[in-house]
Amino acid sequence: MRPLSAALAFASALVVSTTAGGFLCSGLSVRVAWAGIACGAVTAVAAWVKTVPRKQVRLNFWDWLMFGIFALASLRAFLWIIYTRGDEICVLSPNNLGDLSLHLNLIRYLSSGIAFWPESSILSKVPLTYPVGADLLNSVLETCGVETIRGLVWVGLAGAALAGYALWLWGGAFGIAAFLFNGGLAGFAVLRTLQVEDFQSDMVWKNLFLSMFVTQRGLLFAVPAGLFLLHAWRERYFRGSGHVIPLWLQLLIYASLPLFNIHAFLFLSVVLFAIFATSLLDPNLGNGVRLGQRASEKRQMTSPSSATIANTNRRLGDLPRIVTGLSREVFVLVALAAVPATVAILLVTGFLSASSGIRWSPGWITGESGWDLWVWVWNFGLALPLCLALAFMLLLDRDREARCFVWTAVCVFALCCFVSFAPWEWDNMKLMLWSWIVIAPYLWAKLLARMKPAARVAICVVLFFSGSVSLVGGLDARHGYVIARRSELDGWRHAIGGIPAAVRFACVPDYNHPLILLGRKVACGYEGHLWSHGLDYRRDLTVLREALGGQASWRSVAPLLDVEWLALRKSDIPDAKPPGDPPPDAAFGALYDLRPLLKQGPASQGSPQLQPQPVD
Numbered sequence: 001m002r003p004l005s006a007a008l009a010f011a012s013a014l015v016v017s018t019t020a021g022g023f024l025c026s027g028l029s030v031r032v033a034w035a036g037i038a039c040g041a042v043t044a045v046a047a048w049v050k051t052v053p054r055k056q057v058r059l060n061f062w063d064w065l066m067f068g069i070f071a072l073a074s075l076r077a078f079l080w081i082i083y084t085r086g087d088e089i090c091v092l093s094p095n096n097l098g099d100l101s102l103h104l105n106l107i108r109y110l111s112s113g114i115a116f117w118p119e120s121s122i123l124s125k126v127p128l129t130y131p132v133g134a135d136l137l138n139s140v141l142e143t144c145g146v147e148t149i150r151g152l153v154w155v156g157l158a159g160a161a162l163a164g165y166a167l168w169l170w171g172g173a174f175g176i177a178a179f180l181f182n183g184g185l186a187g188f189a190v191l192r193t194l195q196v197e198d199f200q201s202d203m204v205w206k207n208l209f210l211s212m213f214v215t216q217r218g219l220l221f222a223v224p225a226g227l228f229l230l231h232a233w234r235e236r237y238f239r240g241s242g243h244v245i246p247l248w249l250q251l252l253i254y255a256s257l258p259l260f261n262i263h264a265f266l267f268l269s270v271v272l273f274a275i276f277a278t279s280l281l282d283p284n285l286g287n288g289v290r291l292g293q294r295a296s297e298k299r300q301m302t303s304p305s306s307a308t309i310a311n312t313n314r315r316l317g318d319l320p321r322i323v324t325g326l327s328r329e330v331f332v333l334v335a336l337a338a339v340p341a342t343v344a345i346l347l348v349t350g351f352l353s354a355s356s357g358i359r360w361s362p363g364w365i366t367g368e369s370g371w372d373l374w375v376w377v378w379n380f381g382l383a384l385p386l387c388l389a390l391a392f393m394l395l396l397d398r399d400r401e402a403r404c405f406v407w408t409a410v411c412v413f414a415l416c417c418f419v420s421f422a423p424w425e426w427d428n429m430k431l432m433l434w435s436w437i438v439i440a441p442y443l444w445a446k447l448l449a450r451m452k453p454a455a456r457v458a459i460c461v462v463l464f465f466s467g468s469v470s471l472v473g474g475l476d477a478r479h480g481y482v483i484a485r486r487s488e489l490d491g492w493r494h495a496i497g498g499i500p501a502a503v504r505f506a507c508v509p510d511y512n513h514p515l516i517l518l519g520r521k522v523a524c525g526y527e528g529h530l531w532s533h534g535l536d537y538r539r540d541l542t543v544l545r546e547a548l549g550g551q552a553s554w555r556s557v558a559p560l561l562d563v564e565w566l567a568l569r570k571s572d573i574p575d576a577k578p579p580g581d582p583p584p585d586a587a588f589g590a591l592y593d594l595r596p597l598l599k600q601g602p603a604s605q606g607s608p609q610l611q612p613q614p615v616d
Helices: 002-024 030-050 061-079 096-110 133-143 148-180 186-193 208-213 219-237 247-259 262-281 288-301 304-348 373-380 383-393 400-418 425-446 453-475 486-495 527-532 538-548 554-561 595-600
Strands: 083-085 088-091 358-360 419-421 481-485 504-506 565-569 589-593 613-615
Touching: 002 030, 002 133, 002 148, 002 219, 002 247, 030 133, 030 247, 061 148, 061 208, 061 453, 088 096, 088 486, 096 133, 096 148, 096 481, 096 527, 133 148, 133 219, 133 247, 148 208, 148 219, 148 425, 148 453, 186 453, 208 219, 208 425, 208 453, 219 247, 219 262, 219 400, 219 425, 247 262, 247 304, 262 304, 262 400, 262 425, 373 383, 383 400, 383 425, 383 453, 400 419, 400 425, 419 425, 481 486, 486 613, 504 538, 504 554, 538 554, 554 595
Parallel strands: 504 565
Antiparallel strands: 083 088, 088 481, 358 419, 565 589, 589 613
């Protein structure tokens, strides 16, 4: 418990203090990075001291088994998250081909000393719109001398270790299994093909570990942080355990969460609202243990009738104090977090410049199939009917804790089935993930644990078989996808070494362009990144393509795109027309300095031929 508390406090304080230092010192420097590390270390020590230690729990066979599987999966995924194979730089997961390229860009872009809050590195004249918390943490490591790939491995393994413990803390062995092996029925195809594959890769309800945790780097912090806060709130407000962690630590983690993953922050905010509403409706919330002890003592001293009367009078007398006490705690936490969390949201959304993409989209899960029941069954298997059955069971079971968390999670999941909360509908999974994780322990305790062993085993097999097949198929040795070559990156790194980090380049939009991987600013990046981030990029992309194809002059286009240099790879030609001589045959590409064109002004006649600066 204390190591988790200290690690999360360290990461939160490091990112918050580094962000503030970036504003004060006009960018991330060695001094700012080490100051952030020092601030994080002091906060971690304070969190360790102030966190109430958890009572030792003896792990059973299933706990050890799930910890072992989670450790093996994490080691495989993050030790090979990016690796070299001869001259090739590879990623293990096909889901990371585009995502990791953007993270490499952000890590190196932020560590280059660019002024805060920086412009977008993938689109001209707009602010950066991305939760950069995890990437900023890696930027700090890189600024302090840790090589990029090594830093990615370190942070990945640390985040996985914290997430594994937090999953067990929240839901035990079943909670870890629900995260590792979620799936529907697609994986049963292995019985027909006898080939282990990630059969869920084309489904909507993909394996969460492969499709989300390994690729969405913000979840390395958000999953353990969110589950840690949920555990603390559950213990405090429903189980009478007092303050598991102090208010200031809850405030730090909760308010900084938008810098890492805004969807986790939104889900936790909904949970807080549900707890607040429950505390108003139920005056005994969070006081069950204390009230039960007092009633027991009263019964020993009085007759049954007088005990009932005394207990009723005491509850009526304590009602204002209980309601104002518990609901006030939630209100104070949200009120204190409102300003810093709002600032964080404004930063990661480019001061609300990015499109939210919120719209009514009831058919996004089934797609062209319409309301086909089989699509739902194939995607979710038993998970959906079991969760619905649990939600209805709680109408009769007056468990306040289960009602609060399960009903809230079911409502969020149901809303995400009909409303899209992002330009790319599948990003709803960033919310639906939390619904499934939160429901998992109650699904076990309230439903499965009460069944006969044979029925319980059968349901768990159907529930987790497909996801386990996908997990093995997604991490096996057949994978490995090239995103770059070391020799080519070294050539481009040397060629642009003298060009300031603030300079923006024009280049062919590609997710693994050397300039993207080296952390440089480009006029218009990969279209998949721009579209999914809600950026208005179409005009700039059209103008860029016209200039690259020779239909527009760089003299008129360069000011519109705010670019000073053009970078062309050898493979970009002849589709892209160089504004001068092509690069030599032996070169990887060429750089063209557009600044002489800009100095001539729009009234100048002719288009001079620019001399290429070879990249070799």
